[in-house]
Amino acid sequence: MPAKEIRHMMNIDVIINEAQKLLSENSEWLERYNGYAENLLANLDVIKLNRSKFNEFPPLYFYISTSNAKNAKLKLLLDVRYRGQSVATLKVNKDIVTISTKKQDDKNLRYFNCNIQLNDIAWQETGASEFRKFFKNRTYSRNDNNKKNEEHNVENLLLSEFSKRNSKNKQITGIQPIKISGVRFGMPTPISASDHKELTYAKHSGGGIDIFSRTGKGHATYLTVIEVKDENNSKEPPKDALKQGIQYAVFIRELLRSNCGKDWxxxxxxxxxxxxxLTIRAVCAMPDDNPDKSFEKQTYLIGDDKVECHYIYFKYDGKQLTDFQTSL
Structure with a gap:
């Protein structure tokens, strides 16, 4: 094996060991994630029941956080997003479904020229309908090109593509995002992984997995951590994104091997x-400007388990994703 490949392999091993060491030295997350799991499982039926009381209207999509999921028995709060950005909050309290934009009004006007303000009005009221129509009829764009928001948009487009049920309409088959009672869900972690920064322990403020999915089918179905980028260049190459995915995959492995692993x-x-x-897949998903495939299906041990490396490349024009390539 060439020396360059050996060094790369060793670097991945170091990345895995660093993540394991960080999680071992900061064990407060174990009890916290055990509590998350207990509350989530207890509330799944309630979330599913409340979710059945309203429809989703693309390009607006609902998202649920861990904290809102664990408090869902009292009231269900969902984030309503357009291009991956929060534009409203949906609330289900008993049988009453309302929507509010109080926290998002300023940004809605700034980024989308939306001056429709909703103050906890019924989901079926005219104002809520006008709000949905505004985003449905709007040209799929925003008023700035903020990089982070573009990544959110790519993530949103990927989630929509992966969520398709009919394989004939999917550009990549054998993939489904992990959701909570059918609602998009951002899996949190207690670590902060970034392209060019040292991995740190962040307690409640850790980074979330961009897209957490199941890939494959039948007995060959794998948990898959997907790190999303809206650019692919020398400053942000695929291997940097893959590194982040591997760090989060290590957390998922440690979580599943903990006392609450069966619940998760x-x-x-x-x-x-x-x-x-256990095999957990780590994937970089990004435009195809620099389609590095050198790490395709490489595996690295995490104890008796392993992480398997993959890529998803595509063309991105700011509005849609096309021409997918993947090693999955």
Whole structure:
């Protein structure tokens, strides 16, 4: 094996060991994520019941956070997003469904020229309908080119593509995002992984996994951590994004091997037991300007488990994704 490849392999091993060491030295997350799992499982039926009381109207999509999911028995709060950016909050309290833009009014006007302000009005009222129509009829764009917001848009487009049920309409088959009772869900972590910064422990303020999915089918179905970027260049090459994905994959592995692992495995959509030898996939998803495929299907051990490296490349014109390439 060439020396360059050996060094790269060793770097990945170091990345894995650093993440494991950080999680081992800061064990407060174990009790916290055990509590998250207990509350999530207890509330799944309530969330599903409340979710059935309203429809989704693309290009507006609902998102649920861990904190809102665990408090769903009292009231269900969902973030309403357009191009991946929050534009409203939907609330279900008993049988009453309302929508509010109080926290988003300024940004809605600044980024989308939307001056429709909703103050906890009923989901079926005229104002709420006009709000939905505004975004449905709007040219799919925003008033600035903020990089972070572009990444949110790419993430949103990928989620929409991956969520398609009919394989004939999908550009990549064998992939489904992990959701909570059918609602898009951002899996939190207690670590902060960034392209060019040292991995740190961040407690409640850790980074979230961009897209957490199941890939494959049948017994060959794998939990998959997807790190999303809106650019692919020398400053942000695929291997940097892959590194972040691997760090988050290590957390998922440690979570599943903890005392609450069985609960999380169920939350992630599996009905059986956790495999004795677990494979978690780490994927970089980004435009195809620099389609590095050198790490395709490379695997690295995490104890008796392993992480498997993959890529998803595509063309992105600011509005849609096309011409997918993937090693999945």
């Amino acid at each position: 495995y169920k939350i992630f959509g599996f009905t059986g037991g956790i495999p004795k030898h």
